[in-house]
Amino acid sequence: MARRCTILLTSWFLLLSCGVWAQEQRVFDKTVRTLQVCADGNPTLPPWLSQGKHQHVEVSWDQMSHDYQRYIYYVYHCDADWQVSEGIFESDWLAGTNGQPVEDYEKSFNTMQIYTHYRLTLPNKDVGMLLSGNYCVRVYRDGDGPDESDPVLEARFCVYENSVSISQQVSGNTDIDFNDHHQQVTLRVGYGSLRVVNPAQEFRVLVLQNRRWDTKA
Structure with a gap:
């Protein structure tokens, strides 16, 4: 199977900016609020984990009641377009058992709004990621399943390897205008030594403005 690599560049090399990383996270239940996805419990860090290091991604959210909701989560390996990967078995990329x-x-406690x-922290004692790549976590209510209903929420994160070296140069002299x-x-x-046959097809470059995934180019 051909391996595809994604190279991610942010506006770090253009402009240092502050704020929370706005990766594409999705909520489908109107009673769920404040979905956050970050690395090592730090909301200022993007949800990207270096493979082989003792890092974790934390997914958290608020359900607007005190009624206990039994949630079940499923982890999926995804391609560069965030579609569930095809052609590989779950046992190839998942350690443990889904669901x-x-x-x-x-x-x-003592808040105006209950x-x-x-x-949810990944990896954990039940689930771990074996391969680098894009991952999404879909959370369902107990009794619902991935083939039976829409999820309550979907959270996305990345596991990466330092397999390539990258250098870049930024210029105001462009093909469009000059400075x-x-x-x-x-x-x-x-x-x-990474096996690459067709770089134009096997590498994808993403450029993010101010670290926002909805501005990717």
Whole structure:
């Protein structure tokens, strides 16, 4: 199976900016609020994990009541377009068993709006990721399944390997204008011993403006 690599560049090399990483996370239940996905419990860090290091991604959300909701989560390996990967078995990329319950939750106390805060950490004692790539977590209510209903929410994160070297040069002298409204990025990718047959098809470059996935180009 051909291996496809995604190279992600953010606006770090153009402009340092502050704020929470706005990766594409989705909520499908109107009683669920404040979905956050971050690395190592730090909301200022993007949900990207370096394979082989002791890092974790934390997915948390609020359900706007004190009624206990038994949530079940499923992890999926995805391609560069965030579609579930085809051509590989679940046992190739997943350690453990899918369909585990979310057991970490806490009810609000002495707040004007009652809610229950749920938290899921990956990897954990039940589930781990074996391959690098894009991953999504879909959370369902107990009794529902991935083939029976829409999920309550979907959270996305990445596991990456330092398999290539990247250098870049930014210039205001572009094919569109000269030192005006645009910048042009020139990249050099050294893939060393990584087996690459067709770089134009096997590599994809994403450029994010101010670290926002909805501005990717």
